[in-house]
Amino acid sequence: MRTRVKICGLTRAEDVATAVSCGVDAVGLVFYPSSPRAVTPAQAAALIHTVPPFVTVVGLFVDAEPVWVRTVLAQVPLGALQFHGHEPPDYCESFARPWIKAIAVRHTTAFDEVINRYAAAAGLLLDTYDPTLPGGTGRSFDWHLIPPAVANRCILAGGLTPDNVARAIQQVKPYAVDVSGGVESARGVKDCSKIAAFMQGVHDGDQFC
Numbered sequence: 001m002r003t004r005v006k007i008c009g010l011t012r013a014e015d016v017a018t019a020v021s022c023g024v025d026a027v028g029l030v031f032y033p034s035s036p037r038a039v040t041p042a043q044a045a046a047l048i049h050t051v052p053p054f055v056t057v058v059g060l061f062v063d064a065e066p067v068w069v070r071t072v073l074a075q076v077p078l079g080a081l082q083f084h085g086h087e088p089p090d091y092c093e094s095f096a097r098p099w100i101k102a103i104a105v106r107h108t109t110a111f112d113e114v115i116n117r118y119a120a121a122a123g124l125l126l127d128t129y130d131p132t133l134p135g136g137t138g139r140s141f142d143w144h145l146i147p148p149a150v151a152n153r154c155i156l157a158g159g160l161t162p163d164n165v166a167r168a169i170q171q172v173k174p175y176a177v178d179v180s181g182g183v184e185s186a187r188g189v190k191d192c193s194k195i196a197a198f199m200q201g202v203h204d205g206d207q208f209c
């Protein structure tokens, strides 16, 4: 099965168009106001206007008040929600949308507990732990920390680039990969040649799986 791809932190219509034309499976929009990649609901609605069916639009939140998530949902037709904070499962479940829980991986991560706790999630996104940032770190983590039982159903994130994504896929064999900083020329500004190179890297990684 080919590895699915999500590009996160899109802020410009031309980057959404490039991502779609390069064959991504999902595009991510950040609704965390502190992020340099944050978009407003009005910006988001305009950005995804031309996203075709079968490309999932994912909205990213960090410990948001439920009213903020509902405000976004009322204006933006999100296909899935991605939670990057300390959101408990009942909170994640309360918006009646498929949801992804981001897990900041470190040596002490108890994967059994995480899997049980977030059993209702559509997916677990494994990202780099950083005590000062809830995500979008641009740094990778030690993929050996991922147990085999989790690897093939996870969304692998954190510091993926056109140069390392093939190796990541060969080593981890994730369900999907998620990238933001690795395909940017500046925060929130994607680079079309990096997106194309990333997709080629995914394809190369898949050849060996």
Ligand SMILES: O=C(O)c1ccccc1NCC(=O)[C@H](O)[C@H](O)COP(=O)(O)O
Residues within 6 Å of the ligand: 008, 009, 030, 032, 035, 036, 037, 060, 062, 084, 127, 134, 135, 136, 137, 138, 139, 157, 158, 159, 160, 178, 179, 180, 181, 182
């Ligand atoms: O992008 C942000 O600024 C951000 C802020 C707060 C929480 C999450 C954020 N981004 C998440 C992502 O873009 C990705 O899902 C993931 O963290 C990988 O990012 P990167 O390491 O830059 O590829």
